[in-house]
Amino acid sequence: MTAGGYDGSVIDCDVHHAYGPATKLTPYIQAPWREFVSASTMSLNPAQKHYPHPFGTNKRIDLVDDGGPTPGWDYDLMASQLLDPFNIGRAILNYDVGHESAHNNHYLAAALASALNDWSLDTWLSRGDDRLYGSILVASTLPTYAANEIRRLGAHPRMVGVLMVADGLGLPFGHPIYHPIFEAASEFDLPISLHFGADLWSKQGQLAAGGNPLSRTEFYTLLPQPAMHHITSCISHGVFDKWPNVRLVLLETGYTWLPWLARTLDLQFSNLRRESPFVRNLPSETILTNVRIATQPYEPPEHSSHLIDLLSALDGIEDVIMFSSDYPHWDIDDADDVAKEFPPGWRAKIMYRNAEQTFRWPATGAAGSPSSRTI
Amino acid sequence: MARDWCGGITLLKNDMSGASVDVGSSDEFMDRIFRIVAIDGKEFGVLRWGEAVYVVRNICPHHFSPVCRGLVRESAQSEAPGTIVLQDSPIVICPNHRWEFRLPSGFAVRSRHSIKTYPARIQEGRVLVDFGARARQA
Amino acid sequence: MPANPEFIDCFVDHGWSDQEELVSYLPRGWRDYVGTVGPHGTGPRPIGNRNPFQHPQGDVLQGSTADHRPGSSLGVTDLSAFTRFTSASALVLSCGIGRNFPAMNLPQYTVAICRAINDWTIDRWLGGPDGRMFGSILVPNQVPAEAAAEIRRASRNSRMVQVVLGANGLSKPFGHPAYHPIYEAAVECGLPVAIHAGSDATADSLSSPTAVSAPLSYGEYAALSGQSIMTHIASLIGQGVFTKYPDLKVLVVGGGVGWIPSFLWRFELNYRAFGRDDPWVNKPPSEYFRTHIKVATFRMELEAPELLAATIGAFAGLDNILCFGSGFPAAESVSIESVLDSVPVEWRQRVSTLNAVELYGSRITANAPSGVGASVQRSDSGRPQASARSHPTELPE
Numbered sequence: 077m078t079a080g081g082y083d084g085s086v087i088d089c090d091v092h093h094a095y096g097p098a099t100k101l102t103p104y105i106q107a108p109w110r111e112f113v114s115a116s117t118m119s120l121n122p123a124q125k126h127y128p129h130p131f132g133t134n135k136r137i138d139l140v141d142d143g144g145p146t147p148g149w150d151y152d153l154m155a156s157q158l159l160d161p162f163n164i165g166r167a168i169l170n171y172d173v174g175h176e177s178a179h180n181n182h183y184l185a186a187a188l189a190s191a192l193n194d195w196s197l198d199t200w201l202s203r204g205d206d207r208l209y210g211s212i213l214v215a216s217t218l219p220t221y222a223a224n225e226i227r228r229l230g231a232h233p234r235m236v237g238v239l240m241v242a243d244g245l246g247l248p249f250g251h252p253i254y255h256p257i258f259e260a261a262s263e264f265d266l267p268i269s270l271h272f273g274a275d276l277w278s279k280q281g282q283l284a285a286g287g288n289p290l291s292r293t294e295f296y297t298l299l300p301q302p303a304m305h306h307i308t309s310c311i312s313h314g315v316f317d318k319w320p321n322v323r324l325v326l327l328e329t330g331y332t333w334l335p336w337l338a339r340t341l342d343l344q345f346s347n348l349r350r351e352s353p354f355v356r357n358l359p360s361e362t363i364l365t366n367v368r369i370a371t372q373p374y375e376p377p378e379h380s381s382h383l384i385d386l387l388s389a390l391d392g393i394e395d396v397i398m399f400s401s402d403y404p405h406w407d408i409d410d411a412d413d414v415a416k417e418f419p420p421g422w423r424a425k426i427m428y429r430n431a432e433q434t435f436r437w438p439a440t441g442a443a444g445s446p447s448s449r450t451i
Numbered sequence: 452m453a454r455d456w457c458g459g460i461t462l463l464k465n466d467m468s469g470a471s472v473d474v475g476s477s478d479e480f481m482d483r484i485f486r487i488v489a490i491d492g493k494e495f496g497v498l499r500w501g502e503a504v505y506v507v508r509n510i511c512p513h514h515f516s517p518v519c520r521g522l523v524r525e526s527a528q529s530e531a532p533g534t535i536v537l538q539d540s541p542i543v544i545c546p547n548h549r550w551e552f553r554l555p556s557g558f559a560v561r562s563r564h565s566i567k568t569y570p571a572r573i574q575e576g577r578v579l580v581d582f583g584a585r586a587r588q589a
Numbered sequence: 590m591p592a593n594p595e596f597i598d599c600f601v602d603h604g605w606s607d608q609e610e611l612v613s614y615l616p617r618g619w620r621d622y623v624g625t626v627g628p629h630g631t632g633p634r635p636i637g638n639r640n641p642f643q644h645p646q647g648d649v650l651q652g653s654t655a656d657h658r659p660g661s662s663l664g665v666t667d668l669s670a671f672t673r674f675t676s677a678s679a680l681v682l683s684c685g686i687g688r689n690f691p692a693m694n695l696p697q698y699t700v701a702i703c704r705a706i707n708d709w710t711i712d713r714w715l716g717g718p719d720g721r722m723f724g725s726i727l728v729p730n731q732v733p734a735e736a737a738a739e740i741r742r743a744s745r746n747s748r749m750v751q752v753v754l755g756a757n758g759l760s761k762p763f764g765h766p767a768y769h770p771i772y773e774a775a776v777e778c779g780l781p782v783a784i785h786a787g788s789d790a791t792a793d794s795l796s797s798p799t800a801v802s803a804p805l806s807y808g809e810y811a812a813l814s815g816q817s818i819m820t821h822i823a824s825l826i827g828q829g830v831f832t833k834y835p836d837l838k839v840l841v842v843g844g845g846v847g848w849i850p851s852f853l854w855r856f857e858l859n860y861r862a863f864g865r866d867d868p869w870v871n872k873p874p875s876e877y878f879r880t881h882i883k884v885a886t887f888r889m890e891l892e893a894p895e896l897l898a899a900t901i902g903a904f905a906g907l908d909n910i911l912c913f914g915s916g917f918p919a920a921e922s923v924s925i926e927s928v929l930d931s932v933p934v935e936w937r938q939r940v941s942t943l944n945a946v947e948l949y950g951s952r953i954t955a956n957a958p959s960g961v962g963a964s965v966q967r968s969d970s971g972r973p974q975a976s977a978r979s980h981p982t983e984l985p986e
Contacts, residue, residue, distance in 0.1 A: 138520035286820030301800035348808035385902030532829030
């Protein structure tokens with residue numbers, strides 16, 4: 077099966093793999109935390125704001141056969157359900173969802189993030205399927221620990237980016253306290269992905285303006301709000317000015333709001349510049365050079381002309397969007413469906429080339445064409 | 452509760468129009484659980500709901516996913532915020548994006564789409580389907 | 590563009606030049622609580638809190654307010670001085686920094702100060718010969734029963750045309766059931782409810798004006814000012830407020846418009862997926878939006894024409910939703926000319942007048958001095974109320 081209206085290889089920026097039971101992860105946790113975890117009944121999952129999934133699962137239900145392997149836990153299932161049928165040339169594995177890095181004990185959170193990275197390298201990224209790539213998960217609550225983890229694994233050829241899933245300090249990522257993370261990522265030319273806006277886990281970060289959303293529907297609708305603020309903050313407080321090679325990638329927030337954000341920031345350019353010495357270019361220009369955004373969940377309007385109208389407010393947005401499936405979650409976007417919603421001239425960029433130019437692929441041995449970075 | 456989506460009851464009949472097609476004994480179909488049958492290369496979900504039986508073409512209008520491989524639940528409705536009233540009427544929930552569809556009409560609860568449904572009944576212990584017509588739109 | 594187009598302005602901040610002016614409307618016991626100037630460096634308490642986000646070039650336009658002393662309200666003290674309102678048929682006075690007061694921490698005080706503001710509005714602004722003046726009922730929203738009582742009390746003055754929620758006193762999205770007595774009273778009295786950006790900005794609210802945390806600069810705050818409005822709208826729809834109160838109308842102010850299409854697309858995507866979470870949402874969110882919500886033009890993205898064109902193209906029906914609201918005297922306030930220049934010509938009458946008439950109904954048409962909108966019918970009592978100034982204790986209880 078090939079992508080509708082697009083025949084080429086696909087890069088999938090957001091696939092969720094998982095270790096399953098905690099006992100599978102424990103061997104990768106460094107001492108002394110391994111002993112602590114083994115000896116305690118404590119869950120590795122941090123507290124999260126309570127928006128429980130209907131039917132008690134975040135998986136797409138028809139991917140699950142009773143008695144069969146759980147999607148995301150099993151490589152063969154991933155190959156047969158995602159990689160092979162949708163011509164996925166490269167998939168970035170981003171844990172399910174890496175929330176262990178938001179544990180309220182910050183030191184344990186950092187240890188768990190390292191353990192997940194080692195587990196992923198050992199069980200998925202070294203099996204010889206060169207379609208599989210990974211992200212270096214870091215706990216943002218201890219920025220120096222996060223920077224150390226990036227430096228520990230930053231040169232590994234199969235790690236193509238950094239991943240953060242929580243802002244446990246309750247501050248937008250442009251805040252200087254997080255800057256050691258960007259500095260380390262910059263040294264290795266790694267983009268930083270923020271999954272899900274990063275404020276579901278932990279008590280500190282507000283999930284939305286105006287108070288906690290009152291239902292899952294409202295929560296999911298307002299989901300892009302933290303991402304909007306993180307982008308705004310990184311632009312305003314000089315992340316891209318200090319480290320021009322750092323790209324910020326937003327995952328699982330949809331993307332149709334990005335033209336509005338770019339233009340509304342432009343309107344505040346003179347105010348932003350007054351309060352920050354780091355805002356030198358129009359924010360929309362910085363977004364085009366340093367921000368990338370995944371398509372999932374794809375939220376098409378009733379009339380596709382309306383989508384094209386809205387996207388036209390940011391010229392060049394076709395260079396910024398990247399396909400993601402979110403396999404194996406309940407709202408997977410299939411590559412075929414997504415490709416055909418865009419103008420034909422955009423499809424190769426969105427389904428492959430933008431991601432090819434955003435992530436730090438290995439210089440040789442990458443599946444498909446060699447990496448070519450423009451930034 | 453076991454779920455059986457692996458049904459592949461291939462019938463020899465090629466002609467699905469006109470007279471009722473026998474898709475099996477009623478006790479082969481568990482109450483409130485879809486069983487997929489394949490007829491003429493096409494998949495259909497057969498759902499027993501108490502004494503009634505519903506048949507649905509196993510394709511969701513949203514993204515053409517196998518709509519019968521999701522869940523079936525009672526209808527949940529409300530006229531007053533905070534109250535949820537369940538009715539003994541089946542709702543088909545697609546596994547992909549979880550859209551909900553009413554039976555027997557097939558209409559989506561929250562959009563203008565619909566799934567294809569076919570009149571069916573249990574007669575003398577057999578499930579009979581009339582593929583030649585759409586189910587009455589309720 | 591006709592010179593001096595007629596318009597209704599749904600967002601003008603009126604103000605006091607010294608807090609003593611407002612304090613005089615408090616009951617004697619609360620006046621004492623506030624206090625006055627005394628010996629040894631003692632003085633009155635500041636009567637209320639302010640928005641922590643300050644425009645780098647000044648919160649208000651130069652020369653627009655009489656006074657910038659601490660305790661002044663950053664609202665206009667004398668509207669007659671401004672020619673920009675010459676052709677306005679109605680101005681909806683919106684309380685200035687008073688909007689921050691409902692979230693303050695002494696609940697009983699918020700009840701008293703909101704009453705005082707409403708009495709001050711009625712006495713100083715609505716009773717004079719200027720027939721363009723209409724008022725907003727500021728409510729102590731963190732004590733919803735008192736807020737409802739205040740609506741019923743202050744709405745007896747027929748020039749009060751809307752309820753203003755102000756700062757988020759319970760730190761919950763405004764659709765939360767705790768707030769519903771406010772909507773019940775508003776509907777009973779025939780008034781729309783106004784939600785302003787900045788509702789979650791003061792230090793008193795545990796809620797935040799932006800996701801994650803409060804932003805670190807004014808520019809970020811202003812750019813993301815639509816976020817709290819998105820949350821409040823999502824909750825009004827998601828919690829079935831419009832199902833419970835089908836006659837309720839809501840005006841949102843200060844978030845611009847460019848976020849509307851993507852917000853509603855996303856909302857409808859989730860509305861279809863989460864039917865079991867909120868089965869009382871009986872219509873598509875965009876239908877509730879179009880039926881119940883109006884959007885003021887303050888902070889509309891006038892200087893981003895490509896965004897406006899994109900938004901207009903992507904969302905049908907914006908012409909029925911936009912109500913001119915200048916935001917005067919805020920630094921970012923907009924003029925009627927600049928707004929009408931930025932929308933299609935055929936939209937001008939709706940944006941300048943008709944949508945506001947739809948929102949405010951007979952209270953604004955019956956009382957306005959000139960014909961409000963060419964096609965709008967006026968009641969027989971089409972004359973302005975030129976009542977004499979009255980002492981607050983003479984108002985009906």
